[in-house]
Structures are given as structure tokens and as C-alpha cells.
Amino acid sequence: MIGQLILNGFINAALLAPPAVAFTxxxxxxxxxxxxxxxxxxxxxxxxxxxxxxxxxxxxxxxVGAMAAGAAVAWLSDALVFKPLRGHAPVTLLVVSIAVAxxxxxxxxxxxxxxxxxxxxxxxxxMRLWGLRITKEQLEILVISAxxxxxxHLLLTYTAVGKAMRAxxxxxxxxxVRGIPHRRIAVFxxxxxxxxxxxxxFLAGLDLVIEPHIGWxxxxxxxxxxxxxxxxxxxxxxxxxxxxxxxxxxTVLVLPTTYKVAVGFLIITILLLFRPHxxxxxxxxxx
Amino acid sequence: xSAYLVAMATYVGFFMIxxxxxxxxxxxxxxxxxxxxxxxALGAYxxxxxxxxxxxxxxxxxxxxxxxxxxxxxxVALLSxxxxxxxxxxxxxxxxxxxxLICLNEDWLTEGPRGxxxxxxxxxxxFGREDYAxxxxxxxxxxxxxxxxxxxxxxxxxxxxxxxAIREDDVVASVLGKDVxxxxxxxFAIGAxxxxxAGALFAHFIQNISPYTFLPTVSIFIWMSVxxxxxxxxxxxxxxxxxxxxxxxxxxFLNDFIRVLDAEKLSSIRIIxxxxxxxxxxxxxxxxxxxxxxxxxxxx
Amino acid sequence: MSNDxxxxxxxxxxxxxxxxxxxxxxxxVARAEMVTIIGPNGAGKSTLLKAAAGAVRPRxxxxxxxxxxxxxxxxxxxxxxxxxAYVPQEANVFRSLSVRENLELxxxxxxxxxxxxxxxxxxxxxxLSERAGARAGLLSGGQRQMVAFAMALMLEPAVLxxxxxxxxLSPVMVDQMFEAIIAVNRTGVAILMVxxxxxxxxxxSNRGVVxxxxxxxxxxxxxxxxxxxxxxxxxxxAAR
Numbered sequence: 159m160i161g162q163l164i165l166n167g168f169i170n171a172a173l174l175a176p177p178a179v180a181f182t183x184x185x186x187x188x189x190x191x192x193x194x195x196x197x198x199x200x201x202x203x204x205x206x207x208x209x210x211x212x213x214x215x216x217x218x219x220x221x222v223g224a225m226a227a228g229a230a231v232a233w234l235s236d237a238l239v240f241k242p243l244r245g246h247a248p249v250t251l252l253v254v255s256i257a258v259a260x261x262x263x264x265x266x267x268x269x270x271x272x273x274x275x276x277x278x279x280x281x282x283x284x285m286r287l288w289g290l291r292i293t294k295e296q297l298e299i300l301v302i303s304a305x306x307x308x309x310x311h312l313l314l315t316y317t318a319v320g321k322a323m324r325a326x327x328x329x330x331x332x333x334x335v336r337g338i339p340h341r342r343i344a345v346f347x348x349x350x351x352x353x354x355x356x357x358x359x360f361l362a363g364l365d366l367v368i369e370p371h372i373g374w375x376x377x378x379x380x381x382x383x384x385x386x387x388x389x390x391x392x393x394x395x396x397x398x399x400x401x402x403x404x405x406x407x408x409t410v411l412v413l414p415t416t417y418k419v420a421v422g423f424l425i426i427t428i429l430l431l432f433r434p435h436x437x438x439x440x441x442x443x444x445x
Numbered sequence: 446x447s448a449y450l451v452a453m454a455t456y457v458g459f460f461m462i463x464x465x466x467x468x469x470x471x472x473x474x475x476x477x478x479x480x481x482x483x484x485x486a487l488g489a490y491x492x493x494x495x496x497x498x499x500x501x502x503x504x505x506x507x508x509x510x511x512x513x514x515x516x517x518x519x520x521v522a523l524l525s526x527x528x529x530x531x532x533x534x535x536x537x538x539x540x541x542x543x544x545x546l547i548c549l550n551e552d553w554l555t556e557g558p559r560g561x562x563x564x565x566x567x568x569x570x571x572f573g574r575e576d577y578a579x580x581x582x583x584x585x586x587x588x589x590x591x592x593x594x595x596x597x598x599x600x601x602x603x604x605x606x607x608x609x610a611i612r613e614d615d616v617v618a619s620v621l622g623k624d625v626x627x628x629x630x631x632x633f634a635i636g637a638x639x640x641x642x643a644g645a646l647f648a649h650f651i652q653n654i655s656p657y658t659f660l661p662t663v664s665i666f667i668w669m670s671v672x673x674x675x676x677x678x679x680x681x682x683x684x685x686x687x688x689x690x691x692x693x694x695x696x697x698f699l700n701d702f703i704r705v706l707d708a709e710k711l712s713s714i715r716i717i718x719x720x721x722x723x724x725x726x727x728x729x730x731x732x733x734x735x736x737x738x739x740x741x742x743x744x745x
Numbered sequence: 746m747s748n749d750x751x752x753x754x755x756x757x758x759x760x761x762x763x764x765x766x767x768x769x770x771x772x773x774v775a776r777a778e779m780v781t782i783i784g785p786n787g788a789g790k791s792t793l794l795k796a797a798a799g800a801v802r803p804r805x806x807x808x809x810x811x812x813x814x815x816x817x818x819x820x821x822x823x824x825x826x827x828x829x830a831y832v833p834q835e836a837n838v839f840r841s842l843s844v845r846e847n848l849e850l851x852x853x854x855x856x857x858x859x860x861x862x863x864x865x866x867x868x869x870x871x872x873l874s875e876r877a878g879a880r881a882g883l884l885s886g887g888q889r890q891m892v893a894f895a896m897a898l899m900l901e902p903a904v905l906x907x908x909x910x911x912x913x914l915s916p917v918m919v920d921q922m923f924e925a926i927i928a929v930n931r932t933g934v935a936i937l938m939v940x941x942x943x944x945x946x947x948x949x950s951n952r953g954v955v956x957x958x959x960x961x962x963x964x965x966x967x968x969x970x971x972x973x974x975x976x977x978x979x980x981x982x983a984a985r
Contacts, residue, residue, distance in 0.1 A: 191531045239724055246727065249477050249530055250676075253668045254727065257720035260665070264713040264720075271709065318856055321842070325850050328839040335800055335833070336896065337825035337854035378542075381535055390841075416550045423539025430532055431524060 162290050163407045169296045171403025172303035173361055177376065178383035178395040179310055180354035185389055186327025187344050190248040191381060193255040194235055195355055196373030197262035202228040202359025203368045204266050211278045220277070221360055228356020229349045231262060236348045259374065267370045275368040295364045302361060306354065307396055313350075314392055323347055327390060375419070379406065382422035386429060401425075451578045453694050458585035459647050460686040462592050463663075464670045465679060466639035469596045472677045473605060474629040475612040476522065479534045481667050483541030484637045486659035488514045488644025490548060490555055493654055496565040503567045507645040514641015515634045522633035526626060538661060549656040560655030563648055581650055588646060589683075592639050596679055599635070604628055662716075666693065669723045674733055681735025688734075692719050749813035750775050751935035752797070752829070752904045757817075758804040759789075759796035765804065766792045768959040774904065774935040779926075781967065783943040783980050784956035790939040791834065793956070794906045797937070798831030799824040811904060826854050830902035834909040834939075837893035840882030844873055847881050847892050851899030862899035869925050870895055887918040894922070898929060905929065907938040911945075923949055943980060947971050955980060 181195055205227030210220035235258050243254060284291040314320040325333045326343045334340050355373075362372050383402045387394025406421045413421075463481055470478050492510035495501040501509070517540075525536050548555045555561055572580050599605050608628060648654050666689055674685020693715055726733065753773040760766040767789040774780050782790045795801040797809050799821035809817040811827045825831070839847050848866060852859045867874040870891045876884065881892055890910065897905060910926065911919040919942065927949055930936050940946035947953050953970040955963040963976060970976050 191535065243724070243727055246731065249471075249534070250672055250727065252477075252531065252534055253665065253672055254724060256665050257669065257723045260662075260716050261720040264716045267713045268710060268717075318853060321846055321850060322853055324842060324846075325839045325853075328841045329836055331800060331821075332833065332837060332839065333850070334821040335798055335825055335831045336851055337822050337900075338850065339820065339822040341820075378535070378539065385532065385535070414550065417546055420539070420543045420546050423536075423542055426532075427524075427536050427539060430528055430536060434528055434532070 161288075163410070164404060165290050165292065167404030167407035168400070169292075169299060169365065169403075170406055171400040172300045173358065173365060173376070174379055174383050174403055175303055175396050175399035176306045176310070176354050176361075177358040177380045178387070178399045179307060179392045180351040180358075181380055182384045182387065182390055182392060182395045183310075183314075183323065183327070183347060184351045185384070186323070187330070187347050188240065188251075190251045190255070192240075193252065193377060194258040194262065195380065196375075196377035197259040198228050198232050198235075198352055198355035199359040199362060199373030199376055200263055200266055200370055201231045201373075202356030203363040203372050204270060204359070204370075205356065206360040206363060207275055207277065207368050211275070214278070217277065217279070221357065224356040224360040225353040226356070228354070228359065229352035232352025232355060233345065233348045235262075236344070259377075263370050263374065270370065272370060277363060277368075279364075299361050299365055302357070306357065310350075310354070311392060319343070319346060378419075378426075379403075379422040382426045385426055448575070448578060451582050453690070455578075455582045455585050455650060456694055457687055457690045458582070458589050459643050459650075460667065460670060460690050461589045461683050462585075462639055462643040462646075463667045464674070464682045464686040465589070465592045465596050466636040466643070467667050468671050468677065468679060468682050469599065469639070470633050470636035471671070473599065473608045473612070473632045475530075476526065476629065476633055477530050477534050478521075478537050478633070478636070479661075479664050479668070480521065480537035480539075480541035480544075481640055481664040482659045482661055483537075483544040483664075484514045484517060484640035485644040485647070485663060486541070486544050486548060486654075486656070487517050488641030489648035489654050489659070490561065490644075491641070492645035493561050493563045493648045494554060496649075497561060497563045503565045503569075503649060506565065507567075507642065507649070510645030510648070511638045511642040514644065515638035517641075518637020519630055519634040521637070522630040526629060526633075538664070541659070541661060541664060545656050545659050548659070555656075558655060558657070560653045563652045563654065566649050566652070585646055585650075588642065592642075593679060593683075595635075595639075599632065600679070608632070666719070669719060672733060673723060673726050675735040676733060678733070678735045681733055684734055688722075689719060692722065750810075751812055752937060753808075753810045754793075754797055755808040755810075757793065757796055757807040757809065759792050759801050759807065760804070761792075761801070766959055767796060770956070770959075770961055772937075772954055772961065772964070774937050776903075776935055777930060777933045778952065779930045779936040779938065779950045780952045780954060781943070781946040781950040782937070782939045782954045782956055783947070783970075784962070785980065788956040789959040790956050791908050794831060794908050794937065794939055795833075798829055798906050800831065800833070822854075828900075828903035829906065830897035830900070830904070831906040832893050832897045832908060832910065834912055838881040838884075838889050838896070840880070842881060843878050844881055844884070844892055845877040847896055848873070848899060851896035855900055858900060862901075865901075866895035866898050869898070869928065886913050887915065887921075890914060890918070890922060891925075894925065901934075903935060905934050905936045905938075907936065907940075909939055909941060911940065911942050919945070944971065 177195060177199060184192055202224040206220040206224035209215050209223035210217055239254060239258055240251065243251060282294050284293045314324060322333065322338045322343050325338060326340060330340055359373065362376060366372065379402050383398035384395045386401055387398030402422060402425060405425055406418055409418060409421050463485060467478060467481060470476055488510035491513040492506035495509050496503055496506040521537060521540055525533050528536065549557055567584065568580065670685040670689045671682045673688060674683065675681030750773045755771045757770045758765050758767055770793055782793065784790055792801060796803045799819055803809065803817045807817050808815060811829055814827060816824045816827055839850065848863055849859050852862045872888060873891060873895055876888065881889060884892065894910065910922055914922060923945065926936065938946060947967040947970055950967040953965060953967045954961055955976060
């Protein structure tokens with residue numbers, strides 16, 4: 159029982175880890191929590207649905223479609239909304255990002271309504287590994303998520319553009335005077351993170367069902383994972399995702415399942431009361 | 446038709462109280478509250494449960510609704526007064542979601558998703574049906590005026606000036622220490638009290654409350670009202686609340702005439718419209734329709 | 746000759762928001778020349794450097810030429826690529842990145858030259874190669890200043906803009922930093938420096954510029970300024 163819950167927790171974590179890492183990277187250049195990330199996830203899920211079910215193309219094309227759609231809406235939301243509004247108070251931008259989330263989600267609803275959908279995949283019986291149940295889709299989620307998270311880690315650690323992204327997040331003014339063009343790095347970051355959110359939409363649709371609220375429901379657990387890991391740290395976000403993922407599953411032991419959604423919030427609240435900068439975050443020096 | 450207008454005006458009144466309360470909290474203390482729907486729900490359910498289940502008179506129920514809002518506000522503020530803005534936003538949003546989940550799941554108390562039926566109405570037996578709607582509108586309007594007056598009084602008080610000055614400057618705030626902390630918590634609690642009052646007024650107006658009324662969208666619409674109207678300006682946000690409510694509810698009225706789109710699509714378009722309105726206004730009138738009046742710090 | 750000076754600033758105005766802080770400053774720095782700007786706090790020294798580097802946008806009508814090329818109004822990253830390396834006074838390293846990564850980022854726009862650049866700056870500051878893996882934010886103030894300076898040297902800039910390179914350093918470290926600056930200057934780099942430590946800075950400089958209230962109040966050779974009694978009383982006294 160516990161073993162199955164922990165396994166489920168890891169699958170949960172696999173859904174949260176890539177978007178939590180992307181969220182924390184994006185936060186590095188935006189400096190406010192972008193609530194529209196859930197909507198990028200939703201757009202990714204529906205793009206994958208459109209490619210796979212409506213166009214009847216194979217599932218891997220749907221993955222590409224999800225990533226492209228996620229990257230496109232993320233970049234567009236920056237170009238049309240966040241970039242022109244730069245300079246407003248972070249709280250205003252936060253409200254604006256929720257407005258963007260509403261707009262995107264309602265656009266999806268306009269076309270697809272509120273119905274629940276799924277990919278065109280044959281149902282298979284769950285496999286059994288050491289007495290634990292896992293479906294083929296869940297196994298795929300674990301693998302894809304691990305690969306993506308590893309790739310992002312390698313990108314940030316070893317490539318020139320990854321280092322420039324970290325430098326820009328750390329100190330944008332200094333990065334610019336050292337010859338690192340802020341705008342180009344920002345656009346690259348938006349596209350990369352958007353693609354990851356799109357992919358997360360595909361993964362979420364694989365595990366759950368596809369509906370317009372799919373992304374909003376993931377938003378708070380994603381924030382919880384990123385904050386737990388200390389905003390700005392990709393490795394921390396991964397660890398945070400695992401903790402939140404497992405915590406959400408384990409709470410069914412003490413609370414009715416209906417309260418599962420609240421776990422992310424409770425984790426954030428309790429954590430922030432004792433460590434206002436996250437579990438692994440460091441106190442920022444305010445200027 | 447006129448019944449519809451009266452009902453809509455009453456709705457605008459609830460929004461205005463919420464917006465004034467939010468502006469009191471944010472404008473005075475700089476503490477961001479994204480849990481408006483939670484305080485609103487607490488006030489509504491407190492008054493609803495006490496009158497419908499415990500048989501309290503309506504007046505006491507409403508007072509209790511306001512008191513529960515204030516208590517919850519004080520608690521949230523005490524726990525989170527030290528948090529960064531963005532974290533506070535998430536924590537308060539979470540608070541509202543937890544309140545909503547409790548309302549949804551604790552059937553024995555709240556009747557869960559079926560909704561809580563509330564028969565009690567203030568002075569329900571005095572007026573006829575048509576007149577009662579007008580009476581209630583007057584009641585809500587009085588509440589709006591009272592809240593407006595209190596908010597303005599706090600804003601203009603010496604403490605209000607100090608608070609607004611230090612809102613801009615965390616260093617000063619930490620130097621001034623405990624008094625400021627107490628006043629910030631108190632101001633936040635007063636705002637939450639107004640939100641609870643708005644909830645109680647709403648509960649006895651609609652007479653059937655369910656958790657689906659108190660979605661996070663409510664909090665966001667109030668924030669949009671405040672930003673559209675001009676953060677910090679109490680008159681401006683009354684306009685903002687009116688504009689947002691007009692789009693939300695006014696297009697329903699449009700629907701009676703144009704039957705091209707089904708209700709679901711229309712609801713989507715409404716929300717898209719409000720979102721676009723917010724972005725457009727921020728783009729072309731960065732300080733909102735009516736910006737905060739600059740005050741001169743007295744040099745003493 | 747004078748037209749393609751490494752750095753020439755003419756009629757430069759700059760500020761924040763509506764208010765101007767620098768009101769029409771003109772000066773130029775020749776190859777291998779070192780110019781120190783002195784003046785009271787708030788005179789606009791730092792803003793002048795920032796505007797020259799593009800970190801603050803100069804007002805229209807200002808001119809900044811680098812080897813004859815107009816760069817005023819370009820993004821800071823473009824000006825950096827044109828050969829101007831600006832070292833801010835504060836927040837001048839990437840705190841969350843390692844020393845090695847900081848230095849590599851100094852050569853981001855021409856990454857083939859990373860190895861060459863590392864060899865050069867390690868020769869100037871050997872300690873940076875020992876601490877290559879350390880997080881820059883955890884270094885001592887002196888070592889952090891070295892990283893900031895070394896990062897700016899990675900691509901062999903033609904112009905160095907240094908804002909208070911000795912701020913917060915121990916006397917020993919100040920000497921070491923000034924020695925490094927002299928060494929770089931001897932390789933032909935034009936240096937424009939703002940320094941609180943005015944006497945020591947003027948002693949190693951060719952020329953000095955006195956700024957007050959956003960404008961140039963006096964200029965002269967470093968020796969003349971050091972000898973000038975009114976300058977000494979007004980601007981050098983407190984620093985001595």
C-alpha cells in the first residue's frame with residue numbers, strides 16, 4: 159500500500175518536475191510568478207489532442223505539436239503582454255498573468271467546450287513490477303520526464319546559452335554589460351520554457367484526462383515544488399517536485415482524497431512560516 | 446427589466462465592498478491578498494449557517510459573518526506579515542481554496558455542493574417582493590457608503606499617512622517595528638471584516654450559497670477592478686468594480702437579445718473580454734482610469 | 746588621430762526618469778591613457794560611466810564614440826562587443842555562478858577566446874585559478890573584485906570603465922588592484938576610472954577630471970590636480 163502510494167507519488171512528481179524547473183527558470187528573468195504557466199500546459203495538452211485525435215497523426219507528432227504550441231503561446235504572451243508591460247509592480251504583473259491564464263483557458267473552452275477527452279491510445283492492463291501496478295503510459299511519463307529534466311540540467315550547466323540564462327537570471331544588468339544580449343536570452347528562455355510547459359500538457363493528458371482546467375489544477379503544485387526548492391534553483395525544483403508529488407499521495411492516508419488539492423497550499427504555507435525563502439533557498443539580499 | 450437592473454446594481458454593490466476592502470489592505474499595508482473569495486465565503490457561510498441552522502436572527506448572523514472575516518483576516522495577516530509579495534499571493538490564494546474545499550466537503554455543516562438554503566432575510570416580512578429588491582439595494586448601497594467612509598477615514602488618518610509612506614520602504618517599516626506590525630495586521634483584519642460583511646449581505650440576498658460561487662475567479666475580478674480603476678484611489682475602484690461587473694453581468698442581458706452564442710461560449714467571451722480590458726488599460730493608461738492622488742508628506 | 750580615440754564622449758546628458766544627473770559632459774581617453782574622475786558624492790560620476798557603457802541610456806543628442814564609431818543609444822551588450830568593458834561598483838559578479846563560469850561569461854560573445862582569456866587573467870590573479878570552482882557570491886570582497894575585473898578583461902577590451910575598483914578593499918588589496926590596473930593600462934588599454942581613493946588614483950593616472958553637479962568643473966594632468974590647492978581642499982582632503 160505504502161509502496162504503491164510512493165510509486166504514484168513519483169509519477170505525480172514526474173508530471174510536476176519539468177514544469178517546476180521551467181517555472182523557476184522563467185521566474186529568473188521575469189521576477190514575478192507567472193500564473194499563466196498552467197494555461198500553457200492546457201494549450202499543450204489540447205494541441206497534442208488536436209494532432210493525435212483530430213488529425214489522426216501518431217503520438218510522437220503530437221508531442222512535437224504540444225511543444226511547439228506551448229512555445230508559441232508562451233512567446234506570444236511575452237511579446238504581446240509581459241514585455242510591453244514591463245516596469246509595472248510585480249503584483250500588477252501577477253494579476254495580468256492570471257488574466258492571460260483566463261484568456262488562454264477560455265479560448266480553449268471556446269473551441270473545445272468543457273468536455274473531458276483523451277488521446278487515441280489502446281487501453282492496456284497495468285503491468286506489475288514487484289507487486290506494484292504501473293501502466294505503460296505512466297512508465298513513459300517517468301522516462302520522458304527524467305530525460306527532459308536531465309537535458310535541461312545539462313543545458314543550464316554546460317552550454318554557453320545555459321550559462322548565459324543563469325547569468326541573466328542572477329544579474330541581468332551585469333549580463334548585458336558583459337555582452338550577453340538580454341532580449342535574445344529572454345526570447346530563448348520563453349521558447350524553451352513554453353516547450354516544456356507544452357510537453358507537460360501532453361504528459362498530463364496521458365496520465366489524467368484532457369480538459370480545460372488541467373493546467374490550472376497543476377499550477378499550485380508546480381509553485382509549491384518550485385518554492386520548496388528555493389526559487390531559482392533547477393535542482394531544487396526537481397527535489398521539490400518529488401517531495402510535493404509524494405506528499406500529495408501520502409496525505410490520502412490521513413485526509414479524505416477530496417482534500418488532495420489543498421496539500422500543495424498547505425506545504426507552501428507551513429514551509430514559508432518557518433523558512434520564508436524556501437527549503438533550499440537562501441535569503442536574498444534586498445537592495 | 447428593471448428588476449434585472451436592480452439585481453445587477455446590488456451585485457455591483459457587493460463587488461464595490463470587496464474592492465474597497467482590498468484597496469484598504471493593499472493600499473495601506475502593501476500586503477497582497479489573493480484570498481478575497483475565502484473571506485467572502487467565510488462571511489457568507491457563517492451568517493448562513495448561524496441563521497439557517499442555529500436559528501440566529503439575521504442581524505446577529507451578519508455581524509457574526511463580519512466577525513469571522515475579521516478573525517480569519519487577523520490570523521492570516523499574523524502568520525504571513527513577513528512574507529514576500531509573491532509568496533503572500535500564493536498563500537492567500539491557498540487559504541481561499543482551503544476554505545472552498547471545506548465548504549465543498551463538509552456536508553454536515555455546509556450542505557456541500559448542493560448549496561446551503563437560507564430563508565432568513567433582514568426585514569423580510571416588511572416589504573413586498575418588488576419593494577424588497579429595492580430595499581436590499583438600498584441596504585447594500587448604505588453598506589458601500591459606510592465602508593467607503595471608513596476606508597477614507599483610515600486613509601486620511603495620521604496612521605494611514607504613515608502606513609502609506611512606509612509601504613514604499615521596507616527598511617523604514619522594519620525600523621518602526623512593532624506598532625507598525627500591529628497596525629498592519631489590524632488594517633488587514635478590518636479589510637477582511639468588510640469582505641466577510643459583503644459575504645453575509647450576499648448570502649441573504651441570493652438565499653442559496655454553494656462553493657461554486659466562491660471560486661478564485663472572484664478574487665481575480667476584484668483585483669482587476671482595483672487595477673482598472675486605479676490602485677489606491679477609492680473613487681476610481683468604484684468605477685473599476687462597476688466596469689468589470691458591467692462586462693460580467695451586462696453581457697448576460699445582451700444574451701436575451703442576441704441568441705447566436707450559447708451560454709457557455711458567452712461566458713468564455715465575457716472572461717476573455719475582461720482579461721483583454723485589463724491588459725489594454727494597463728498598456729494605455731498605466732495608472733488605471735483614476736490614479737492614486739499623490740499626497741504630500743507633512744514635514745514635521 | 747584624435748578622431749578615433751578609443752573613447753570620446755561629447756555633450757553627454759543622462760539621468761533617471763525625468764531628471765538629468767549628468768548635464769553635457771565631454772571628455773576623451775587616448776590609447777594607453779588612464780583618466781580618473783573625482784568629485785563629491787552625487788556629482789554624476791557613476792552615471793557618466795553607466796551612460797558611456799549603455800547601462801543607462803544617454804539622452805538624445807549625446808555622443809559616445811568608440812574608435813570613431815558612434816555607440817550612444819545602442820544596447821549595453823552591443824557597446825560591450827565594440828570593446829568597452831564596464832565594471833560596476835556593486836553587484837559586479839554573478840553570485841550564484843562559479844568563478845570559472847563568471848570568467849567564461851566575460852568572453853560570451855566570442856567563446857573561442859575563452860582559453861586564451863583564462864590564461865591571461867590567471868596570470869594576473871593566480872588565486873582565481875585556485876578558486877575556479879568556488880561560488881562567486883561566497884568569495885571575500887577582495888577576491889570578488891578580482892573576478893569582476895578579470896571578467897572584464899577576458900576579451901581584451903580597448904576601453905575599461907572602472908567604477909570604484911578599490912571600494913571596500915583592505916589597503917593591501919587596494920595596492921594589488923591598482924598594480925593590476927597599471928599593468929593592464931600598459932598593454933595599451935584606455936582606462937576611465939571613478940575613484941573615492943582620489944589621491945592614490947591620481948598618482949597612477951595621466952589625467953584627472955573633476956566633476957561637480959553633473960558637469961566637468963576642472964581638468965588637468967594628474968600632477969597638476971594633485972598640486973592644485975583648491976582642488977586638494979575641495980575634493981582630495983576627505984579622501985586623504
